[in-house]
Amino acid sequence: MRKTVTLQFDYSKSSFFNDGKQLFCNSPQHQMEFIQFGTFLMKYNNRQNSACILLQENIIKIAEEKGDRFINLDNVCVKKTLHPKTQQLGLRLSRNGQFIELFGEIIELWKSIKKFVIQTDFSLKYKLGQKLGEGYSSSVYKAYKIINGQKVAVKIIDKSLVSRNNNSEKQYLTNELAVLRQINHSNLLKLHETFECEENIYIVTDLLEGGHLKNSIFRFRYSEQETIILMQTLFKSLNYLHERNIFHNDIKFDNILLKDQQDLTSACIINYGKSEVIQKNFHNSNNLNFYEQNPSIQFIRKKDILALCIVIYSIFSKKLCQEKLVLGELLMKNYESMADIELMDSNPSLQQFFEILLTQKGQPQMECLKCSDILNLEIFNFTITRRSSKMQGIPHYMNNNFRRSSRFTPRNSQKDQQIISNLQKSLKLPIINDSLDSKILQNHSYSPQTENYISHRLLYEEKPSSLKPRYSFLKKCLSPNI
Known part of the structure; x- marks a missing residue:
């Protein structure tokens, strides 16, 4: 296990992120809408005075009588501190050895800035x-x-x-x-x-407990409709990035994880180390089509879209492609590696999707195609029934006529169900008190799998002539230690 060593109080000069810039920056070139967080006591250069603090994303605005100051919070070093006289909690913001301290109601301010700053504790x-x-x-x-x-x-x-x-x-x-x-x-x-x-x-x-998408796709059987949900989810994510001029530049199976292993709508794109962020020039903002017509932006957008299509193609064809090699060929307009698309057994709208994006037929459209255009294709224009996830709770209003949860769970006959019903009537369990004084622990949760398991054991493994072992066995099965 790696050892954590706490840094000195003002560590901004020795910080890995120190870029040599000053704490205060120039005012933004474009007009920004700031949110006011209230009046704070500010200490700077051994002087104290009141200042109004406003925030817009990563830019903090300090409004004083003498004028406004601005701080870009990206990689600013932050520590919590106490005022020496009033013992009021505050924040110390420092960069390259320069610092200010703000004292006041800092909780809401802290929630808004903590993802931009660097901490030590x-x-x-x-x-x-x-x-x-x-x-x-x-x-x-x-x-x-x-x-x-x-x-x-x-x-x-x-x-x-x-x-x-x-x-x-x-x-x-x-x-x-x-x-x-x-x-x-x-x-x-x-x-x-x-x-x-x-x-x-x-x-x-966030912790993505579902693991890699690749593992789930080849482990579980998903219907064509469920896989189309995945396509739609991923293109919406990519569209969100592209609308903000963020281009991932490294989309592949290894960079797509699931929050829930059995819910394809929980797919998340990760690893943005190779991403390119195109900063807009607000002086040329009158030309709204500039960023759509720029050849370099069109190329990296096309690269992201093709990389995602290769992942989707691998899912439907049930074979893993050499992603970098295939992507390079498609960018060079060599479509031979995708020649078997026409032989795929899929519905017409899905066939059309692959032909537009991965074959020579769709080459004219592909040059200026965006994720928003792809999401309007016919393949995404029908109602899809989603698979319920194991992580989602079972609604309390559902009846107890459950289907088998797996092929190992025994199926109850009509006679068996009648026996179970009579047995449940004879076993009068205590009423659960749902008051605040006595809450049931999570370990005592109830599920259809538990019902099927207990019913099977009661019917076939316990003696029907005596209710006493049934009580003890029922108590054992519901124990949180099992």
Whole structure:
């Protein structure tokens, strides 16, 4: 287990993210709508005065009598502090040795800025658990938030290895954080917080417990309709990125994970280290078609779309492609690797989808095609029945006439069901008191699998002549220790 060493109080000069810039920045070139968070006591250069604090995404505005100041919060080092006289809780924001302290109602402000800033107290907030994977300079762990037990994923990056490998690894890390801070979508990885210690960087994100999409696709049998749901989900995610001029640049099976293993709508795109973010020039904002007609933007958009189509093609063809090789051929307009699309046994709308995106027939359309255009294709214009997830609870209003949950569960005959019904009437269990004083623990949860299991054992493995062993066996089956 890696050791966490707390950094000194003002660590902004020695921070891995120190870019040599000053704490205060120039005012934004374009007009921004700021949200006011109230009046705070500000300490700066040994002076104290009141200031109104406003925020818009990663830009904080400090409105004083003398004028306005601005701070870009990206990679600003932050620590909580106490006012020496009033003992009021505050925040210390520092960059390259320059700092200010803000005292007041900081809770709501802190919630809005914590994903942009760098903290140091990782070991006080999280406890590491199982190791989930590793790369050249990083490892991913399951972790638990100490205050409430929330499960998260933590990517731990070795600072020495990142610095040793020229600037490529550092650039990937910077890109990853820059993109994660801009996005907020249910099917894209969500950033919680970032920490730094003397040896490591900790990036805390959502935990995607469903694992890699590739594992589920080839392990479970999904209908064509369910797979089309997956297509729609992924194209909506990609469309969200492209609308913000963020281009992933590395879409492949390994970079798509599931929150829930049996719910394809929970697919999430991860790993934004190789992403490209095209910054808009607001001086030329009158030309609204500039970004649509720019050849370089069209190319990287097309690359993302083709890479996602290769993943989808692999799912329907039930074979894994050499993703980089096939993508390179398609970008060079060599469609021979996709020659078997016409032989695929699929419905006409799905066939049309593949022909437009992956064959020479759709080449004229493909040059300027966007994700929003793809989502309007016929393949996505019909009602789809979603598969219920195991992670979703069973509604309380459902009756108990359940189907078998697996082929190993015994099927009850009509006679057996009558015996069970009579037995349930004879066994008068105590009434559950649902008051606040006595809540049932989660370990005592009830499910159709439990009912089938207990019923089968009561019918075939326990003596029907005596109710006493039935009571003890029923109590044993409902025990939380099982």
